Amino acid sequence: MQIAPSILSADFARLGAEVDAVLDAGADIVHFDVMDNHYVPNLTFGPMICSALRDYGVQADIDVHLMVEPVDAMIEAFAKAGASMISFHPDATPHMHRSISLVKDLGCKVGIALNPGTPLHELEEVIQYLDYVLLMTVNPGFGGQQFIPQSTDKIKRLKQMIETRKLSTLIEVDGGINAETIKQTYDAGADIFVAGSAIFNAKDYKHSIDSLRQAVK
Ligand code: DX5
Numbered sequence: 001m002q003i004a005p006s007i008l009s010a011d012f013a014r015l016g017a018e019v020d021a022v023l024d025a026g027a028d029i030v031h032f033d034v035m036d037n038h039y040v041p042n043l044t045f046g047p048m049i050c051s052a053l054r055d056y057g058v059q060a061d062i063d064v065h066l067m068v069e070p071v072d073a074m075i076e077a078f079a080k081a082g083a084s085m086i087s088f089h090p091d092a093t094p095h096m097h098r099s100i101s102l103v104k105d106l107g108c109k110v111g112i113a114l115n116p117g118t119p120l121h122e123l124e125e126v127i128q129y130l131d132y133v134l135l136m137t138v139n140p141g142f143g144g145q146q147f148i149p150q151s152t153d154k155i156k157r158l159k160q161m162i163e164t165r166k167l168s169t170l171i172e173v174d175g176g177i178n179a180e181t182i183k184q185t186y187d188a189g190a191d192i193f194v195a196g197s198a199i200f201n202a203k204d205y206k207h208s209i210d211s212l213r214q215a216v217k
C-alpha cells in the first residue's frame with residue numbers, strides 16, 4: 001500500500017518543511033490537488049508551487065490531481081514542473097484519449113479521476129492506457145469531507161474490471177480516508193491511499209501514517 005498525503009491540508013506558509021515532515025514520517029507519494037474555481041468551486045496552487053518543491057529538494061513522486069478545465073495546458077506545465085503522475089477528470093477535456101497520450105508522451109504516469117457520480121463505464125475505451133484510476137470517495141473541491149460509503153462497492157467493481165482485462169492498473173482512493181475508513185477501501189482492492197486532514201490535522205505525522213497502515217491489518 002502507498003500512502004499519499006494531500007498537501008491541501010498542509011500549512012502553506014511552511015510547505016517545503018511540511019512535505020519533508022510527511023516524507024520523513026513514512027509517506028510514499030506527495031498528492032498535489034490543483035483546483036481552478038471552475039471545474040471545482042475552490043482555488044489552490046499551480047505548477048510554480050510544484051517546481052518550487054522540486055527546487056527545494058523534494059525527490060519523492062509528486063502526484064498531480066488536476067481538478068481544472070480544460071486540462072492540456074496544465075498537463076504540459078506540470079510535466080515541466082516536475083510532476084511524476086498526472087490525473088484529470090474525463091468531463092474536463094473534450095478529448096480524453098488525446099490528453100492521456102499527452103501525459104504519457106511527457107514521461108509521466110497517467111490516471112483518470114472519477115467523481116462519486118461518474119460511472120465506471122467512462123473508462124471502457126481507455127482503461128488499458130492508464131497507470132492508475134483515481135476514485136474520488138468524496139465530491140472534489142475541499143479537504144475534510146466525509147467518506148461516501150457507496151464508494152466501497154465501486155472500488156470492488158473497478159478491481160473486477162481491471163482483473164477481467166488482466167491489467168496492472170492501480171486504484172487510488174481520495175477523500176475522507178482515515179483510520180476508520182481505510183480498511184474497507186483496502187479490502188475492496190485500493191492500492192494508493194490519499195489522506196489530507198487525517199495526516200496534516202494530527203500533531204504527530206508518523207503516528208497518523210502508522211495508524212493508517214495498522215488499520216488495514
Ligand atoms: C478533494 C481532494 C482530496 C482531499 C482529500 O478534492 O482531491 O485530495 O484533499 O482530503 P481529505 O483526506 O481531508 O478528505
Ligand code: ZN
Binds near residue numbers: 006031032033174194
Ligand atoms: Zn486529490
